[in-house]
Amino acid sequence: MGFVNNTVSFVSYQVVENDIQGEALRNKILEGITVGRIGGIDVDLGNDQAAGFALFEDPLSTEFSEGAVFFDPLAVFSFRIDKLSVPPTTARLYVKRKVQERLESTRRSMMPREERQEITDSVKLDLLRRALPAINAVDVVWDMRTNRIRFYSTAPSVNEDFLVRFNQYIGLKLRAMNGVGVLESRLDQRELDQVWHLLPTSFRLGATLAPGGDDDVIPGAYVDDSDETSEETDNA
Numbered sequence: 739m740g741f742v743n744n745t746v747s748f749v750s751y752q753v754v755e756n757d758i759q760g761e762a763l764r765n766k767i768l769e770g771i772t773v774g775r776i777g778g779i780d781v782d783l784g785n786d787q788a789a790g791f792a793l794f795e796d797p798l799s800t801e802f803s804e805g806a807v808f809f810d811p812l813a814v815f816s817f818r819i820d821k822l823s824v825p826p827t828t829a830r831l832y833v834k835r836k837v838q839e840r841l842e843s844t845r846r847s848m849m850p851r852e853e854r855q856e857i858t859d860s861v862k863l864d865l866l867r868r869a870l871p872a873i874n875a876v877d878v879v880w881d882m883r884t885n886r887i888r889f890y891s892t893a894p895s896v897n898e899d900f901l902v903r904f905n906q907y908i909g910l911k912l913r914a915m916n917g918v919g920v921l922e923s924r925l926d927q928r929e930l931d932q933v934w935h936l937l938p939t940s941f942r943l944g945a946t947l948a949p950g951g952d953d954d955v956i957p958g959a960y961v962d963d964s965d966e967t968s969e970e971t972d973n974a
Contacts, residue, residue: 747892750915753885763882767813767908768802774907775800776818781866787821788871789899791907797875813880817889817900820871824862832861876900887912 758766776790793799793806794814807813836857841849877890878900889900901912 748888748890749892749897751887751889751912752915753880753887754911754913756885756910759882764804764808764813766910767880768804768807770904770908771807771815772800772802774903775802776820779820779822779871781822781863786823786866787819789817789819789903791878791903792816792818792875794877797873811881811883813882815878816875817878817896817903818876819874819896819899821874822866822869822871824865824869829858829862829865832865833858836861886915 756763771791774791776788776792779785779788791800791802792815793802794816795806797816797818802815807815837849837854840853840857841847874891874896876896877888879888879890881887889897891897891900904910904912
């Protein structure tokens with residue numbers, strides 16, 4: 739929720755190859771985020787997380803409307819990632835109890851490894867069904883006049899998920915406004931080849947995205963380290 743709480747850590751994107759403007763663009767945005775809204779986590783299919791769009795003011799809601807999304811010239815919404823997890827110590831305790839119950843009911847003192855693993859998987863699945871997800875809601879602010887977007891997370895994996903779903907559901911391409919993105923928007927391929935070696939390694943390796951450890955950020959992202967409330971964590 740960086741935009742509303744004065745967090746100034748964000749990645750800027752430029753919408754490219756887009757000739758849609760006005761009401762047509764508004765309709766495309768509203769339709770895309772509605773179709774791509776976040777849903778539930780189906781743990782029975784082996785999933786432990788879900789990602790998608792939600793409301794800006796209330797990320798727990800996916801009831802989109804023009805009045806909740808458009809504040810001309812801005813379109814605002816959230817990109818949400820929900821993740822389920824069970825603390826290892828909790829899982830071990832429940833598994834231990836289940837194993838002991840199985841041994842007592844079958845009057846055994848030993849259990850094959852395969853059977854123990856089946857119990858472990860069953861217990862973890864049951865705990866995931868009962869767990870509440872950790873929710874990470876990221877502000878998305880789209881200036882429809884300039885076709886520039888501020889995405890208020892610098893976590894590489896979160897940006898990757900956002901880019902995939904933005905392209906899939908809204909159907910437009912984004913270019914990160916880092917060193918590579920700016921050069922690609924202004925130079926042809928021959929000119930790019932001539933200046934490529936001048937770019938920092940992080941840009942050349944990552945271009946738009948350079949995934950790394952938990953403390954990594956997108957190359958070229960704007961981060962204000964002086965604001966302790968703006969700390970970005972990769973919850974994805």
